[in-house]
Amino acid sequence: MLVKASDMPTMNGRLNVTGVAADQKTVITVDTTGVNDVSTTNLQFVNGTQDKSILFNYYNETGQSSFTGNVSWGTINGNIGAILAPQATITLASTAFKGNIIAKNFINTYMGEQPGNYPDVPVPTGDKPITQPQLISVPDVDFGSHKLGIQNSIIGDWQGNFALEGQKGQAININVAVTQPFTDVNGRIADQLNLQLLQSNYQSGNLVTTSQEMNSSSAKINYWIWQDNGQGNLLVDWQYNKEHNQNIFYAMQMSNLQTVKNTGSYTAKMRWTLTDSP
Structure with a gap:
């Protein structure tokens, strides 16, 4: 699933993800083309997505390259599987997080208790090499x-x-x-x-x-x-x-x-x- 960064809900927004089964792995690629900062403060998940294996992949589709900017992540309810932004800075803002984060830099501003362990979600270890003709x-x-x-x-x-x-x-x-x-x-x-x-x-x-x-x-x-x-x-x-x-x-x-x-x-x-x- 591909979503433009500009279409992602921001302050107190709601994200509807439907039809996700308990054992289904879902990847949402956030296209960061043309932006340096992405914020999901107080994002609310609905439609029963809590504790599902959902991977958020921040990626520059136009440049076919990893996102190198900043992601401010915050949710009100619902836990996800992973955030993948290996060249970006992820800031955990005013929220607990139950999942996996892959980032170049990680900043945790949330001082409360984290909700515990969460099973790993398989994430890419790198792009599959393409044979140049x-x-x-x-x-x-x-x-x-x-x-x-x-x-x-x-x-x-x-x-x-x-x-x-x-x-x-x-x-x-x-x-x-x-x-x-x-x-x-x-x-x-x-x-x-x-x-x-x-x-x-x-x-x-x-x-x-x-x-x-x-x-x-x-x-x-x-x-x-x-x-x-x-x-x-x-x-x-x-x-x-x-x-x-x-x-x-x-x-x-x-x-x-x-x-x-x-x-x-x-x-x-x-x-x-x-x-x-x-």
Whole structure:
């Protein structure tokens, strides 16, 4: 359950939490985006939430980071399981507390008797590490050979492996750009050759092919990691999609071949980068 800090009841407010069973664990994340101080003075719990396993997690949702401000906590009735704010300062203000507090700093201004022990509520020991996507290997593209003035465009064959790793279920964006135009061994540049990245898509039931120019800007490849081990082999997946007429696969096309006047072996250089990782 996510609640904005501005929506939390303040002085003498009431917080309704319904449908919490005796053995149910409930987490209420208080979004502290844009605030430094959160107060729940004289907060009243109703609807039978006393002594239930309720965890209040103070967290900056926009920045995806721990809250570093101040929490002034005070209730009139009802005990909760825990307050989680590992980088914040928690002040227990004018109230007894029955539960667990995880904070960077703890200040107790309540001088009365505390109501005793309370069973621990499982709380996170830290964020689960997320595997940053990274390219393991990228392919070459072999356009083969052709006679001058015969063909004007040709689709290349992927060579090598196109592998990456990341988190299962993660959507990966890969940019590919030309860093050096087609040049032969004598340094002659075929600067009018065009490169396009072709995307073929069967998701609508029919084949739809679109192209992205690569001469003046980078082209984007979208890939979704589905393997349990977080490994992805794009060329294998694309070949499967192509053979089974489903989903998306990519190809590289070179055009304007008729602008090439000199025979020879031409090569170009490309740069592959992930937009989801540093």
